[in-house]
Amino acid sequence: MSAHQHLLDNIAIVLLNPKYPENIGSAARAAWNMGITRVIVVADEYPVHARMAKLATHNAAHLLDNMEFHENLGDALAPFSQIIGTTARRGRQRLAAKPPREVVQNILPLLPKNQVAFLFGPEDSGLSNEALNYCQQTSAIPTADFSSLNLAQAISIHCYEIFHAVVYEQKTALPARKIANSHEMENMFNHLEKALHNIDFFKEKTHGYYMRNIRQFLGKVQMSSKETTVIRGICRQFLKNVK
Numbered sequence: 641m642s643a644h645q646h647l648l649d650n651i652a653i654v655l656l657n658p659k660y661p662e663n664i665g666s667a668a669r670a671a672w673n674m675g676i677t678r679v680i681v682v683a684d685e686y687p688v689h690a691r692m693a694k695l696a697t698h699n700a701a702h703l704l705d706n707m708e709f710h711e712n713l714g715d716a717l718a719p720f721s722q723i724i725g726t727t728a729r730r731g732r733q734r735l736a737a738k739p740p741r742e743v744v745q746n747i748l749p750l751l752p753k754n755q756v757a758f759l760f761g762p763e764d765s766g767l768s769n770e771a772l773n774y775c776q777q778t779s780a781i782p783t784a785d786f787s788s789l790n791l792a793q794a795i796s797i798h799c800y801e802i803f804h805a806v807v808y809e810q811k812t813a814l815p816a817r818k819i820a821n822s823h824e825m826e827n828m829f830n831h832l833e834k835a836l837h838n839i840d841f842f843k844e845k846t847h848g849y850y851m852r853n854i855r856q857f858l859g860k861v862q863m864s865s866k867e868t869t870v871i872r873g874i875c876r877q878f879l880k881n882v883k
Contacts, residue, residue, distance in 0.1 A: 645675060647751040647806045652678035652708075653795060654716060656771060657762045661687035665695035665704065666792035667760075672700035674803035680708040680757070682716045695792075717774050718823035721754035722747055722862075725767050725775035726794060737780035740801040746777065748805055750862075752816035758798055763791050773852065774822060776859035819862045828868040829855060831875035838882055 653671050658664055664687055668679050681687060692704050710716035717723055724743055738746075747756050759775060761767035772778065781789060781797055789797075820828075833851055836842060842850060863871075 644807050648675040648803070649677055650751050650755050651676050651802060652680050652720070652755070652757045653799070654680045654682065654757045654759045655791075656682045656713060656759060656767065658683065658687070658760075658791065659763050661689075661691035662695045663763065663791045664707075665692040665700075667795045668692070668696045668700040668703040668707070670792065670796040670799045672703055674799040675806075676799055676802065677703065678708070679703050680710065680716050682710045682713050684711060713771060713774065714822070714826060717757055717759070718826075719755050719821050720757040721819045721821045722750055722756045722777070723759055723775045723822060724757070725759045725761075725772045725778045726780070726798065727761070727767050727772070727778055728780050728789075737778040739782050740779050740798050741805075743777055743779045744801045744805045745809075748809075750817070750819065751806070753818045755821070758802075760791060760795060769852070773855055774826075776862075817862075818864065820865045820868045824865050824868045825859070825863070828863075828871050828875075829858075831872045831879075835875040835878045835882075838879055 653667055653676060655664060655667060658681065664679070664681060671677070671679055686709055689704065693701055696704055708716070724747070727737060750756060758779070759767065759771065761771060767775075779798065781794060783789070829851070832854065836850075
């Protein structure tokens, strides 16, 4: 396996509740063309394989055969240390979105030892705030005017930017640091939320606001597994001793 392929194998395209199985096939085709071998679907029901295969072509059909399927987004994202939500929507409670090229530059140093997911939402509504809670970064494709690209186009652009950066811009050995995955971060956030709730830190109308900001802040820190364990230990002792 080449060094480039090793890095690309640490990247996955994750599709949350796609409406059309054909778009999953298009995603597999775009991913395979750019050396990305992992496609993950999160939905209530497994998509119709024949409809996915229509647009995957025979070259990418094996990606559909090996496709991961989950009914729960948290389970799907559990192994990933960095999750990038793709969105064109703006909002005060959302992370500031960066162009795909800048996002890819940010994740390059993490690829040798960490798994990275690019998360795409439903075609009609995009990613919800709840889904974006899992994300450490957000990516938005700059356009001249009309900002709504279809799902297959958005996936193709991101896959190209990933491939180009890994193959043509990664000139020297990248620094490698293993950081906590989503499962470890979510466990830490759950403990932290319980501890803060125990001291009535949250007010009814601001609970979600504060937790979203805490998630965004700690997500930027890129904590190690050991660091999340330390925070969880502090929260456990806090819950034992503060009534």
